[in-house]
Amino acid sequence: xxxxxxxxxxxxxxxxxxxGKPFFPYAxxxxxxxxxxxxxxxxxxxxxxxxxxxxxxxPTTTTYTPRxxxxxxxxxxxxxxxxxxxxxxxxxxxxxxxxMILLFLLPFYDRGPERRPERRPIATATGIFVIAAMGFxxxxxxxxxxxxxxxxxxxxxxxxxxxxxxxxxxxxxxVVAQSGCEACHKFGDNGNDGPGPQLTHIAKNLPRxxxxxxxxxxxxxxxxxQALQQKDPAxxxxxxxxxxxxx
Amino acid sequence: MPKLKLPAPPLPPGFPKPAPxxxxxxxxxxxxxxxxxxxxxxxxxxxxxxxxxxARWMMFRKVxxxxxxxxxxxxxTMFAFLSQAVTGVFLAMYYRPDAGGGAYESMRHVNDDVxxxxxxxxxxxxxxxxxxxxxxxxxxxxxxxxxxxxxRELNWIIGVALLILTMAMSFTGYLLPxxxxxxxxxxxxxxxxGTGPLVGPYLxxxxxxxxxxxxxxxxxFYAIHMMLIPGIIGALIGFHLYLVAKLGTTAPPWQKLPxxxxxxxxxxx
Ligand code: HEM
Numbered sequence: 001x002x003x004x005x006x007x008x009x010x011x012x013x014x015x016x017x018x019x020g021k022p023f024f025p026y027a028x029x030x031x032x033x034x035x036x037x038x039x040x041x042x043x044x045x046x047x048x049x050x051x052x053x054x055x056x057x058x059p060t061t062t063t064y065t066p067r068x069x070x071x072x073x074x075x076x077x078x079x080x081x082x083x084x085x086x087x088x089x090x091x092x093x094x095x096x097x098x099x100m101i102l103l104f105l106l107p108f109y110d111r112g113p114e115r116r117p118e119r120r121p122i123a124t125a126t127g128i129f130v131i132a133a134m135g136f137x138x139x140x141x142x143x144x145x146x147x148x149x150x151x152x153x154x155x156x157x158x159x160x161x162x163x164x165x166x167x168x169x170x171x172x173x174x175v176v177a178q179s180g181c182e183a184c185h186k187f188g189d190n191g192n193d194g195p196g197p198q199l200t201h202i203a204k205n206l207p208r209x210x211x212x213x214x215x216x217x218x219x220x221x222x223x224x225x226q227a228l229q230q231k232d233p234a235x236x237x238x239x240x241x242x243x244x245x246x247x
Numbered sequence: 248m249p250k251l252k253l254p255a256p257p258l259p260p261g262f263p264k265p266a267p268x269x270x271x272x273x274x275x276x277x278x279x280x281x282x283x284x285x286x287x288x289x290x291x292x293x294x295x296x297x298x299x300x301x302a303r304w305m306m307f308r309k310v311x312x313x314x315x316x317x318x319x320x321x322x323x324t325m326f327a328f329l330s331q332a333v334t335g336v337f338l339a340m341y342y343r344p345d346a347g348g349g350a351y352e353s354m355r356h357v358n359d360d361v362x363x364x365x366x367x368x369x370x371x372x373x374x375x376x377x378x379x380x381x382x383x384x385x386x387x388x389x390x391x392x393x394x395x396x397x398x399r400e401l402n403w404i405i406g407v408a409l410l411i412l413t414m415a416m417s418f419t420g421y422l423l424p425x426x427x428x429x430x431x432x433x434x435x436x437x438x439x440x441g442t443g444p445l446v447g448p449y450l451x452x453x454x455x456x457x458x459x460x461x462x463x464x465x466x467x468f469y470a471i472h473m474m475l476i477p478g479i480i481g482a483l484i485g486f487h488l489y490l491v492a493k494l495g496t497t498a499p500p501w502q503k504l505p506x507x508x509x510x511x512x513x514x515x516x
Contacts, residue, residue: 001396001397006397006398008512009397010398011508011512012504012508012512013311013495013497013498015504015505015508016311016312016313016498016502016504016505017309017310017311017495017498018309019311019312019505020309020310020311020312020313020314020498021257021309021310021312021314022257022306022307022308022309022310023305023306023307023308023309023310024306024307025256025257026310027310027314027318028306030316030318030319031319031322031323033319034316034319034320034322034323034326035322035323035326037323038323038326038327038330038377038381039326039330041377042327042330042370042373042374042377043370045369045373045376045377046366046367046368046369046370046372046373047366047369049369049373050365050369051358051365051368051369051371051372052358053351053354053355053358053424053426054426054427054428054429055426055427056351056425056426056427057346057351057425057426057427057429057430057431058427058430067428067432068421068432068435068436069375069376069417069421069432070376071376071379071380071414071417072414072417072418072436100407100411103407103410104404104407106390106395106403107395107396107397107399107400107403107404108400110395110396111396111397112396113396114393115392115393115394115396115497115500116393116500116501117391117392117393117500120393123390123393124391127387127390127391131387183431183435
């Protein structure tokens with residue numbers, strides 16, 4: 001906006017303003033009614049949905065599902081949408097930081113005098129696109145199922161080895177599902193793609209022994225299953241059996 | 248006799264004005280006496296502070312023609328924030344920021360034993376969602392109405408700061424109940440934060456109070472959540488509202504100019 005446009009805006013605004021009504025009581029009445037609606041919504045949600053607590057935080061467990069509040073889903077989903085490893089740092093912080101800066105600076109790069117949304121096609125389209133993208137990512141975040149289940153067909157090779165082996169495989173599937181692996185790994189369509197590698201075909205690359213070794217002595221953020229191996233070797237064995245059949 | 252007069256309420260068009268009081272009918276009813284007593288108190292304060300000018304400036308400014316329900320979203324956000332502040336104070340009366348044993352138990356106690364405890368806890372928990380929804384709606388309104396343009400740029404910038412602070416409130420508050428979900432989500436969140444450029448690692452160390460998630464992490468989150476950020480948000484809302492009153496709220500972009508002004512503008516062009 002140049003000086004002339006600024007002055008014109010201020011003149012027109014004064015005209016519209018002086019044709020308006022006083023803030024009290026007209027706007028105050030609307031605001032108060034809205035405040036009642038907000039209050040009613042909060043009270044209803046509290047009564048209907050409650051405020052349940054989960055089990056107490058336990059830094060030594062591995063059975064956890066790290067899940068943020070729903071309005072952070074879109075940020076976490078962003079990490080998963082961008083696949084190539086080189087781009088991950090960009091996704092985690094680059095995109096949100098850039099969006100934040102763009103948001104702060106909006107009044108400085110969009111300086112046109114036009115205010116009607118239908119005559120600012122770029123701004124309006126961008127706004128609608130951002131809202132749609134955030135909605136979509138939030139939906140995907142909510143969708144990414146309760147990561148305590150692994151729905152995959154049992155491989156024929158497993159069934160062929162008899163009912164006993166199949167039972168072991170199924171037990172292993174259950175242990176893996178309950179151990180929070182899916183927070184960071186993907187099994188078929190289940191679980192989250194990252195930060196850990198996909199495990200859908202892990203046995204193609206890693207032999208049984210190597211899988212067991214990784215569980216006991218994993219790389220940095222992954223928790224170790226050494227305690228499980230010592231306390232409950234049968235469970236640990238089932239876990240390794242399941243993983244070593246993922247081909 | 249007080250100097251201040253009660254402002255006359257605006258009357259709907261076509262409504263007859265009440266006749267002015269005639270001298271010689273001074274018979275004061277109890278209601279008049281009560282009104283007068285209230286006025287003298289206000290008058291006493293005003294004589295020493297001159298606050299009435301500011302209040303009048305704030306309350307009796309005009310809002311432009313065409314102002315609609317979308318313009319209530321800002322004050323609704325503020326109301327959600329106030330609700331969070333009040334319910335938060337009640338939760339703070341019971342909460343113990345002790346990771347070793349106490350934080351989780353104190354919230355259990357609130358939920359299970361305290362009168363209306365779970366209700367207030369629930370209001371605080373769901374109030375945060377309501378506030379986040381409202382702040383995004385308010386932002387969308389100001390965006391699509393072009394309200395961030397001259398002369399309201401600074402108010403947009405303060406708004407973005409408020410948005411970030413509100414999200415930071417959610418992030419720090421999420422850890423406090425100290426159940427499995429909040430604990431592990433916060434660890435992951437802080438780690439992701441740490442991959443950020445330049446300040447990322449320092450910010451993460453600051454949040455954790457060290458390189459590892461430790462005993463002081465929880466009290467640090469608590470202090471940030473209930474003292475640091477709410478203070479800044481309160482101050483920024485004050486400044487935001489001052490600018491709203493000073494600059495006036497925008498008219499909806501479709502609003503037509505009154506006829507006589509349109510002619511003046513056309514002559515000018
Ligand atoms: C705690 C959060 C916030 C509160 C309590 C708040 C409150 C308000 C209120 C009461 C108004 C008066 C007009 C209206 O209600 O629409 C307003 C106007 C405004 N707000 Fe906010 N706001 C908040 C956050 C934001 C955010 C996140 C933005 C944008 C990034 C923003 C940008 C603006 C702008 C540009 C105006 C001027 C609108 C106009 O004149 O039409 N605000 N705010």
